[in-house]
Amino acid sequence: MPSNVSYGQKASWGLTLAAWGGLLFLHVPILIIFLYTLTPDETTYTFPLPGITFKWFGVALQRADLWRALTLSLQVAAVATVIALVLGTLAAAAVYRSKFFGREAVSFLLVLPIALPGIVTGIALRTSIGALDIPFSYWTIVVGHATFCVVVVYNNVLARFRRMQGSQIEASMDLGANAFQTFRYVVFPNIATALLAGGMLAFALSFDEVIVTTFTAGQQTTLPIWIFSQLTRPRDRPVTNVVALFVMLITFLPIFFAQKITAQSSDTEGGSK
Amino acid sequence: MTSQTQSAIRFDNVSKSFGNVKAVDQANLEIRDGEFFSLLGPSGSGKTTCLRMIAGFEVPTSGHIYLYGQDVSNLPPYERDVNTVFQDYALFPHMSVGDNIAYGLMVKGVPKSERTKRVDEMLELVQLTGYADRKPSQLSGGQRQRVALARALINHPKVLLLDEPLGALDLKLRQQMQVELKAIQKRVGITFIFVTHDQEEALTMSDRIAVFNEGKIVQVGTPAEIYEHPATAFVAGFVGTSNLVSGEVAKRITGREIRFSIRPEKIHMGTMDTKIEADSYSADGVVRDVIYLGLYTRYLIELNGGGDLVVVEQNLKTTSMDVLKVKGQPVRLHWKKEHIREVGGS
Numbered sequence: 016m017p018s019n020v021s022y023g024q025k026a027s028w029g030l031t032l033a034a035w036g037g038l039l040f041l042h043v044p045i046l047i048i049f050l051y052t053l054t055p056d057e058t059t060y061t062f063p064l065p066g067i068t069f070k071w072f073g074v075a076l077q078r079a080d081l082w083r084a085l086t087l088s089l090q091v092a093a094v095a096t097v098i099a100l101v102l103g104t105l106a107a108a109a110v111y112r113s114k115f116f117g118r119e120a121v122s123f124l125l126v127l128p129i130a131l132p133g134i135v136t137g138i139a140l141r142t143s144i145g146a147l148d149i150p151f152s153y154w155t156i157v158v159g160h161a162t163f164c165v166v167v168v169y170n171n172v173l174a175r176f177r178r179m180q181g182s183q184i185e186a187s188m189d190l191g192a193n194a195f196q197t198f199r200y201v202v203f204p205n206i207a208t209a210l211l212a213g214g215m216l217a218f219a220l221s222f223d224e225v226i227v228t229t230f231t232a233g234q235q236t237t238l239p240i241w242i243f244s245q246l247t248r249p250r251d252r253p254v255t256n257v258v259a260l261f262v263m264l265i266t267f268l269p270i271f272f273a274q275k276i277t278a279q280s281s282d283t284e285g286g287s288k
Numbered sequence: 289m290t291s292q293t294q295s296a297i298r299f300d301n302v303s304k305s306f307g308n309v310k311a312v313d314q315a316n317l318e319i320r321d322g323e324f325f326s327l328l329g330p331s332g333s334g335k336t337t338c339l340r341m342i343a344g345f346e347v348p349t350s351g352h353i354y355l356y357g358q359d360v361s362n363l364p365p366y367e368r369d370v371n372t373v374f375q376d377y378a379l380f381p382h383m384s385v386g387d388n389i390a391y392g393l394m395v396k397g398v399p400k401s402e403r404t405k406r407v408d409e410m411l412e413l414v415q416l417t418g419y420a421d422r423k424p425s426q427l428s429g430g431q432r433q434r435v436a437l438a439r440a441l442i443n444h445p446k447v448l449l450l451d452e453p454l455g456a457l458d459l460k461l462r463q464q465m466q467v468e469l470k471a472i473q474k475r476v477g478i479t480f481i482f483v484t485h486d487q488e489e490a491l492t493m494s495d496r497i498a499v500f501n502e503g504k505i506v507q508v509g510t511p512a513e514i515y516e517h518p519a520t521a522f523v524a525g526f527v528g529t530s531n532l533v534s535g536e537v538a539k540r541i542t543g544r545e546i547r548f549s550i551r552p553e554k555i556h557m558g559t560m561d562t563k564i565e566a567d568s569y570s571a572d573g574v575v576r577d578v579i580y581l582g583l584y585t586r587y588l589i590e591l592n593g594g595g596d597l598v599v600v601e602q603n604l605k606t607t608s609m610d611v612l613k614v615k616g617q618p619v620r621l622h623w624k625k626e627h628i629r630e631v632g633g634s
Contacts, residue, residue, distance in 0.1 A: 182378035185345055188365040189372045190392035191443065200395070204382040 103168025137230030151233030171213035302351035329500030386420030
């Protein structure tokens with residue numbers, strides 16, 4: 016019997032069911048987090064909820080340890096992102112523009128941290144930082160995060176460079192622009208959206224990173240680590256859920272915009288970890 | 289020194305190597321002020337490398353390049369009074385047509401009002417008045433080409449370089465642009481240096497041509513000189529089509545040990561009883577192949593005793609039926625002695 020399958024035709028009910036099943040499996044747990052921000056019960060999670068309360072939002076606002084952790088996380092993410100933007104762009108430009116001995120190796124080594132398990136990166140950093148007698152601090156966290164943030168920017172910018180007409184740079188110089196003007200008026204506008212997308216992804220990656228942070232932090236507690244410690248010694252348990260909800264929103268927005276931007280200009284390599 | 293200031297561009301023993309490859313080998317060249325000058329050659333012959341050295345994108349390995357007497361061999365592109373129309377146009381996609389054209393003025397710090405005025409002049413020159421606010425992506429290939437031209441001309445460079453600018457256009461548009469480019473050059477009075485591998489284009493447009501082969505300049509001359517008096521067998525073969533005759537066959541025809549070229553259109557084809565004048569050479573053969581091309585017909589003649597010649601005849605009175613009948617017939621070829629060109633090695 017000839018089948019008349021065409022695009023736009025309705026999918027079979029089995030496929031529809033499987034698709035919805037998959038989506039629910041991925042997103043129902045997130046809804047549950049939201050649900051338990053409203054529970055009045057402070058040590059255990061029971062279902063159905065014994066009642067509904069918004070007091071945990073107020074409690075979360077009062078917790079100084081939480082605010083310290085959030086501020087630290089934002090700072091680390093911001094600085095790691097800036098470092099990633101500068102180094103990632105420079106590395107991409109070098110790999111794109113010039114052929115030098117070991118170019119492929121450099122490219123590979125740059126991308127490696129994103130493929131390596133965080134635990135390996137973490138232990139490697141901890142060992143070397145310890146061996147060099149550098150005190151664990153805010154900056155060791157930043158360096159730890161930068162290792163994988165650089166990759167995200169590097170990949171995005173390199174992909175953009177490869178799509179850019181090389182003769183544009185020559186045309187700019189030919190018309191009398193020096194290197195700085197050429198960067199400002201021609202190169203930067205060409206890679207701007209790639210930088211924005213890469214930067215946002217880098218920020219999101221850094222903001223929720225746990226493993227590398229555990230190994231590179233001293234006494235500091237970033238937000239994800241704070242949440243983690245909340246699970247092991249619960250106090251006002253639903254506060255964790257409130258925080259989780261906010262983390263989700265903070266992470267969601269940059270990823271959402273990064274996707275929008277790259278969808279418009281349609282390509283990134285290795286966009287996610 | 290006065291002779292140096294006469295020429296727009298002078299190459300003094302310029303060589304350029306990329307690794308072990310000699311892209312340009314000991315080039316000497318003088319391009320006159322106001323000339324439409326073409327660099328003609330097959331791909332990889334060094335013509336584009338020469339252009340890029342004039343623009344400043346490549347630095348000569350040895351030798352010197354003078355721009356109106358000034359040694360520019362080591363100057364960066366942005367310090368030379370030379371602009372380029374790129375093969376792929378290289379327009380800035382994020383800028384409007386107007387901003388693209390104004391770019392050269394903008395980086396020099398020319399005030400905005402002056403820029404707008406000069407952009408309008410340029411748009412008029414290339415017949416794109418009213419297109420200033422469009423984006424390059426909204427233009428056709430021919431229009432992009434005009435924008436690239438306007439952008440390169442707005443700085444009033446001493447020399448304009450054009451790197452196969454018509455290569456991406458279709459035949460009709462290309463022929464139209466050839467005429468237009470020539471007209472614009474007359475109007476602005478700037479020296480144009482034009483790189484092409486299309487010999488017809490070079491013959492049509494140029495005041496003079498330099499023919500390149502394997503990194504060397506093999507001949508410099510006017511289109512007529514290059515066509516009528518090719519200096520080498522390579523030039524004879526590359527510019528137009530040519531029969532190249534050497535060895536035994538050449539000796540049999542001329543009685544001398546030479547190597548010569550003869551254009552297919554100079555050869556007359558007659559029946560075996562054709563009388564040969566004293567001022568002509570002749571050769572007998574059989575028509576091996578007939579290719580009817582509408583305006584003219586190309587015949588491949590296999591000479592008795594070896595060798596072959598291509599002959600072209602216009603279809604003034606003949607039809608395709610007539611010319612095809614000739615296949616397999618014995619013929620006597622003859623041509624004026626003065627039409628052969630003795631050529632050197634390759």
